[in-house]
Amino acid sequence: MKAKLRQLFRAVPDTWKTSATIRSLLFIVLGLLIYLPIMSDVLPKTFDLNVNTVSGVTLTAPVTVEDTEATEQARAKAVRDMRPVYARNDAVTVHQLKLVNFVFKKVTDLQGQTETTPDAKLKDLKESSPFALPGDTMPALLAMPAASLTAAAQETNKVVTAVMQKGIDQNVAREEIQQQVNQQLVLADLDSRTRKIVREIAIASIVPNVTIDEEATNALKETVRRSVKPTMIYKGEVLVEKGQYISEQVYHRLDAAGLLERNASYLPFFGLAMCAGFFVLFLAFYLSQAHRDVYWDNSKILLLSSIICLTIIVMKITSMGKGINFFLPGYAVPIALGSMLIAILLDTQLAVICSVLFAFISGIVFNYESLLPVDFRYVLYGFVTGVAGAYSLGKATKRTRILQAGFLVAIINVLTIVALYLLLSSSTGWRDVLNQSVFGILSGMLAAILAIGFLPLFEGIFGILSPMRLIELSNPNQPLMRRLLMETPGTYHHSMMVANLSEAACEAVGADGLLARVGAYYHDVGKMKRPHFFVENQINRDNPHDTLAPGLSKRIIIAHVEDGVKMLKEYNIPKQIIDFAQQHHGTTLLKFFYHKASQLSETPVSEEEYRYPGPKAQTRETAIVGICDSAEAAVRSLASPTPERIEQLVRRIIADRLEDGQFNECDLTMQELERVTKSICETLQGFFHNRIEYPDDKQVAVKQA
Incomplete structure (x- = not known):
C-alpha cells in the first residue's frame, strides 16, 4: 500500500510543488481541515421537539450554560420570601406629641372660659379632640386641677415618647401597646385618677411609626438577587431520555441548552472560522519568513497539513471516550504526536508553533465544564505537552529515541497536571490527581508509539528523509x-x-x-x-x-x-x-x-x-x-x-x-x-x-x- 501511494505521489508532475496556486489551495484546505472536524464542538445539533410529545432521542447538554429562566424564578422567590427593611419615622412621634399637647392645651383653655357651661365645654372638647377617648376621660380632664393637668401632660409626653422611640410597626397589637404604657406608668408619681387619664390618652396617641424603607428594601432586594447562584445546565447532563415525556420544564431546559431548532445560532461557526483563518494566515506568513524551504515546497505544506489533520482526528477519536466514568480523554489524548512528527520530518520550531494550534483545539474539543468555548486547562496542558514533544527529541537518529522522548513527555504531563491541581485545588482531590496523572503518562507513551508507527508512512509517501531513515539507509x-x-x-x-x-x-x-x-x-x-x-x-x-x-x-x-x-x-x-x-x-x-x-x-x-x-x-x-x-x-x-x-x-x-x-x-x-x-x-x-x-x-x- 505504501509503495503504491509513493508511486502515485511520484507520478504527479513536479511542477505542482512550486505552484503558487496549489500553495494557496493547500492553505485553504488546511483551514478547512482545522475547521470542519471541530465545528460540532462549538455549536450543538438542534432538534424539532415540542411540549407534550415523547422524545425519540436521548439528549445531553452539549455545553455548560445558565438556565436564565430558572435562575430568574429562583431570584424572584428569594425576593418574595425576604422581609422588607423597616425604619422608624420620628416625624410621626413628633406629630403625635403635638396632638397630645393640643388636647391638654384645649382643656386648659376650656377651663378658663367661665361663662361657658360644662356641657358646652365637654361638647367642644369632644369635637376638637384628635383622639377617641373613653366617655369618662374627657369630663375627668375638664374637672382636673391645673397642677394635676400640668403633671398629666408632662407624664403623657414622657410615656408616648418612651414607647414610640422603641418603634411601633403595623403588626403590633393594641394589647402590647397597653402593656408597654402600663410599664412606663409603674413608677409615675400620680394619683390613680390622673394615672388613668394619662394611660388612656397615651394609648390613644401611640400609633405605628415604623414604615417600610423603600430605598433600603430595594437595595436588599438587589443583594438577595445577586446572592442567588445561577441555575446551571452542565455539559453532558442528560436533559431528556429517549421515550420520555417532554414537559414544560424539560422543554425549557432543552431550549436553554440550545438544542431546539427555533433558537439555533450560527455565530459560533463564524467565530471558529475566523480563528482557523487567523492561524492559517499566521502560519503562511511564518513559513514565508522563517522556513522558506517549507513554504516554497508544496509537498512539505501537504505533509504539514496531513500531520495537523491526523492530530485533530486522534483528538476527536479520544474525545469519544468522554462517557466512560474513569476515562479522562482531555489528559489521555496524545497531543505530542503531531509535535513529534513535525519536529522529526520538518522542523522543531515549526512544531512549537503548531503546538499552539493543537492546544487551542484541545481546549475546544475537551471543554466539558467551562462556560467559555475554550477550557484553559486543556489549552495549557496541550501546549506544554506539545512543546515537550517537540524539544525532547533533539537530533533523533534512532527510533528508540522517540520512546525516550515519550517517557519525558509523560513526566512533563504529570507535572503539568499537578500544577493545574494546585491552581484549582478546591475542585479536585489528590485521588483524582493520581487518576489524571495515569492518563498523562498514557498520553506521552501513546504519542511516542503512534509517532513510531506513522513515521515510516509519512517518510515513504512524501519521500522525507528523517535522520532515522538516513541511519537505516546507511x-x-x-x-x-x-x-x-x-x-x-x-x-x-x-x-x-x-x-x-x-x-x-x-x-x-x-x-x-x-x-x-x-x-x-x-x-x-x-x-x-x-x-x-x-x-x-x-x-x-x-x-x-x-x-x-x-x-x-x-x-x-x-x-x-x-x-x-x-x-x-x-x-x-x-x-x-x-x-x-x-x-x-x-x-x-x-x-x-x-x-x-x-x-x-x-x-x-x-x-x-x-x-x-x-x-x-x-x-x-x-x-x-x-x-x-x-x-x-x-x-x-x-x-x-x-x-x-x-x-x-x-x-x-x-x-x-x-x-x-x-x-x-x-x-x-x-x-x-x-x-x-x-x-x-x-x-x-x-x-x-x-x-x-x-x-x-x-x-x-x-x-x-
Missing part, C-alpha cells in the same frame, strides 16, 4: 549496500572514503552532513552493472579501456549514472539519495577520453559528446559529494601524496568545476568553497599521511654488528 546490511560490498569492493571502499570526506565538508559549511554521507554511500551503485570498467575494481586486472574506442569507453563510464538511478528506483531508495547518483558528476567533461578521442580523430571532437548528461548539482550536499568524489579518486592516484600536493590537487579540481559552471545551480558561496577545501585537505591528509619505514630484520642485525 546500514551495511541494506540489500543494495550488501551488493555493493560483495560485487564491487573497490567501489564500496571508494564510497566510504567519499562519505567521510563529504560529511566533514558539509558540517564545515552548515549543510546536512548525514545526508551527504548516506548519499555518498549510494552515489556509485551504477558501477555494479559493469564493475571491471572502473579503475578501483581493476585489482590485478588489465584496464579494458586500453583496447576500447574512446567513444565506447565514454558511453560505459557515463552509463553508470543512469544505471545507478534505475537501480536506486528499483530498490525504492528516496529521491534525495537518487539525486546524489544523478548529480554528483553534473555535466563535467570526461577529459581523458575526450583528449584520447581528439588525438585519434582527424576531425574536431565535440565536448558535448563527452560530458555527463547532468543535471548539475542542485544542492550544497550533492555539489560537495561531487567534489569529494573527484578529489578522493585523484589523490588516490598520487604516488606520494604530500599535504602540499593534496591541497594543490583539491584546489585545482574545485577551480575547474567552478570555471565549468558546475556550481551555478546550487547555493555554494566562495567562502563556503574555501571551507570545503580546507576540510577535504585535512581529512585527506589524515588518510594519506607519511608512514615510518621500518627496517627489516637483516638491516637491524647488520646495524647491531
